[in-house]
Amino acid sequence: MKKLVFLLVMLIPLAAFARFEKLVSDIDVVFGKLSGYVVSLEGDTVYTDLGRDKGVYPGMVIKVYRESEAIKHPITGEVLGNKKVYIGDLKISDVQDKISSGTLVNKQRDIQKGDLALVNPPVEVSVSVNEMPKRLEVLLREDLGKANNIVVKDKARLALAFTQKAEGGIQYSLTDTVAKSVIFSRYFSDVDTQEGQILNAAKDIVTGQPIGKAYKSIAVGHIKKDDKIYLVLATEKEVDFYIFDGKGFASAGSLGLKLKDVQHVEVADLDGNGTEEIFVVTVVNDSFVKTSAYEFDGKKFVTKAENIPFILRTVYVKGVKKIVAQRIGNDGVYLGGVQELIYRDGRYERGSVISSAKGVNIYGFGYADIDGDGTNEILNINDDYKIDVYNGNSVRYTSVEEFGQTPYFFTMAQEKVEQFKTTENDDPFTTEKRKKYLKGRIFVNSDGNIYVVKNSEKFKMLNKMKVYGSSYFTVFGWDSRRLRQVWSSDVFQPVIVDYFMYEEFGRTYLFMLRNFSEGMFSSDRSELIYIETK
Known part of the structure; x- marks a missing residue:
């Protein structure tokens, strides 16, 4: 397995802003200082004009x-x-x-109609969060x-x-848990409703601490029944797990197997x-591709299948996760x-x-009904x-820009044999052509937006070194004739070697894997x- 060389990188800081x-602010207004009046007295019962609509x-x-008596300024005489x-x-x-009613306690003087009824904050409340992505829950609780x-x-x-x-x-919503009554219910939206504009800022970015391994691949999902978001990361020889907890990335064990030449x-969840x-x-042995499947049985990861004779790749088809397959021969065809x-x-x-x-x-494969014609x-x-972009077996559109460049590739053994049989063995064009690059993934979210990565080469050189100058993500929509850019991330230091889309509760996220060297x-x-894009 080969990997191309890239530039030294800098860390990207955690995006810090008051998301909510x-x-x-709206909640503070609701629980702000309330003032009303005593409007009626009936025996020991006191009535005020502060009702349920005021949060009482x-x-x-x-x-x-x-x-x-009035409070006056000692010099000007102004009534304050x-x-x-x-x-x-x-x-x-x-x-x-x-309206509300009650009885007077801790009485200091006789009460009268017209007296002031005041509620001073802060007010004690409990907080519950339902069906919300972990990262948003963390930000919400921080702002509350x-x-x-x-x-x-x-x-x-x-x-x-x-x-x-x-x-x-x-x-x-705010609920009185004893009276079991809803005091108010409201709707808040921080989702961008701008259409036809290119948005260059992600809603939220979290950058993890450097990890002392050169991972080459990432996949994201629920590999255990605990509702946690797991990142599955692979080097050439091992598969490790991390959890995204809304604040950062925490190590969560490994598959525990000694592997070789992982691509x-x-x-x-196919079963x-x-x-x-x-x-x-x-x-x-550079001769054939095989895939193995593993699944957590509640106690440990077990082998579900071995020697699946296909290359497999994850795609999102309008937000639905699927696995696609293709064979490859030992000659690289x-x-x-x-x-x-x-x-x-x-x-x-x-x-x-x-x-x-x-x-x-x-x-570099993806598919979905992006034009709404049912196919x-x-x-x-x-x-x-x-x-x-294909219409059947014919190309209907080709982008002007380049996308999906990644540094990892493999070459099949028979390809190498065939190459050395010819006089082209030193031809860099032929050598480059035989490399099976793990081109970037194409994901299509539930809105029909297309997610791709762009690692821009700093220099165009056909040799064993490719130097990347920048990395960023782009989201496209289809406007009936062409791909139209609708979102672009900030530029990252290279190089993004793999990435995975994740959708939850109407929002779309990207988890990106970068490699770098410190010297x-x-x-x-x-x-x-982690990037939130929608």
């Missing part, structure tokens, strides 16, 4: 004051307000929409901690509940049992078209053919690293990056 500042609930204690005399505490027992008018307590009577909606916004890893399988693609991999009767096998177009192979279009990064004589290291 507007939402927290049974059991709440309201301070009662009476305005007295009125002094307030403390009357006592009003403990609320009944609440209607516009900065609120001025609430104090978060586990068992408070008032409960704030936040729920991520499929369209991308957040529904939040890449894929993750998907439909709720736990995603891990597919490890290897090249054996791709055999047959790209087909879907399915699980049937306890074994993995190829399903229907997705594409048999000439020149289309599994690396899937094939997207493929060709040998010039331009994106071809001429240092070994390669890895870095994980």
